[in-house]
Amino acid sequence: MQCLRVISKVIVSLIIAISVTGCFSSYPKNIEAFLRPDKVDVTAENYVLQPPDQIVVYCSEVPEIHQQSQLIRPDGKISFEDLGEIEAAGRTPAQLAYFLRDKVLELYKLEGDNPVDIRIVAYQSKKYYVLGQVSTPGPQVYSGRDTVFSALALTQPTPLAWLGHIQVIRPSRDKNVKPKIFEVNFDRMAAHGDMSKDVLLQDGDVIYVPPTILAAVAMKIEEFIRPIGRALSGTYMVGAAGRGGYTGTGQYGGGRGGGGY
Numbered sequence: 483m484q485c486l487r488v489i490s491k492v493i494v495s496l497i498i499a500i501s502v503t504g505c506f507s508s509y510p511k512n513i514e515a516f517l518r519p520d521k522v523d524v525t526a527e528n529y530v531l532q533p534p535d536q537i538v539v540y541c542s543e544v545p546e547i548h549q550q551s552q553l554i555r556p557d558g559k560i561s562f563e564d565l566g567e568i569e570a571a572g573r574t575p576a577q578l579a580y581f582l583r584d585k586v587l588e589l590y591k592l593e594g595d596n597p598v599d600i601r602i603v604a605y606q607s608k609k610y611y612v613l614g615q616v617s618t619p620g621p622q623v624y625s626g627r628d629t630v631f632s633a634l635a636l637t638q639p640t641p642l643a644w645l646g647h648i649q650v651i652r653p654s655r656d657k658n659v660k661p662k663i664f665e666v667n668f669d670r671m672a673a674h675g676d677m678s679k680d681v682l683l684q685d686g687d688v689i690y691v692p693p694t695i696l697a698a699v700a701m702k703i704e705e706f707i708r709p710i711g712r713a714l715s716g717t718y719m720v721g722a723a724g725r726g727g728y729t730g731t732g733q734y735g736g737g738r739g740g741g742g743y
Contacts, residue, residue, distance in 0.1 A: 507663055508649055510664055512664045515652060516664075519682050531607070534607060535605060535607045536554070537551070537600050537603065540601065541582075541599070546564055547582075547586070547598075558572065566585075608624035608685035609622060610687045611688045611689070616638055618637045624683070629682055633683060642694060643668075644693060645667065647665055648692070649665060649689070650666055650688075651687065667679075
């Protein structure tokens with residue numbers, strides 16, 4: 483009975499604590515730090531290559547490199563038999579194409595203003611993150627046109643998600659600069675088409691989908707009760723074994739004197 487009273491008090495305390503902490507650190511004006519998809523044109527030309535992005539080189543006049551697929555190595559380079567190693571990381575596709583053109587001109591005669599073209603076939607170096615109550619949490623591949631709505635539609639919030647209080651976070655690595663955080667209502671987006679807060683994500687952005695208060699309480703209760711249940715189960719097993727009960731092998735013993743049944 484005393485144990486039940488303690489558990490009841492703990493549960494009430496958890497409900498109060500979670501209700502109080504349900505107010506997240508979001509600031510509506512922080513949305514100004516994010517770009518809107520209808521007001522900016524983001525293309526692959528602005529994309530800076532990094533490992534392990536994958537590219538294809540097009541140069542019809544040089545069969546050695548034409549339509550050759552290259553995965554940017556961990557050291558940031560790609561390599562060709564005659565041209566040697568080329569530093570690809572840190573360059574946009576256009577910059578890499580121009581640099582590669584100069585290397586090719588040392589060995590071949592090319593015609594045209596843009597004889598070398600670089601195309602990205604796999605965007606793999608940049609990520610944004612969706613965490614919390616979604617079906618597929620974790621890092622997501624960043625394409626340059628990912629928005630809050632598309633990210634949530636892709637990762638699919640679960641029934642435990644608090645859809646009205648989803649946090650969009652732009653972290654800061656500078657201790658003197660605070661992270662930018664604002665709140666979105668995915669219910670309003672999906673059910674009513676309100677895209678006023680549907681912003682473009684950047685590499686490293688985080689979307690946190692919190693649990694509802696009831697879901698959070700249930701998780702905390704489970705977290706609290708699970709070790710107690712294990713302890714009580716262990717105590718019962720030890721006691722049963724001492725009384726000749728459950729032996730841990732799927733059979734029951736016959737007490738201290740043995741003999742079984």
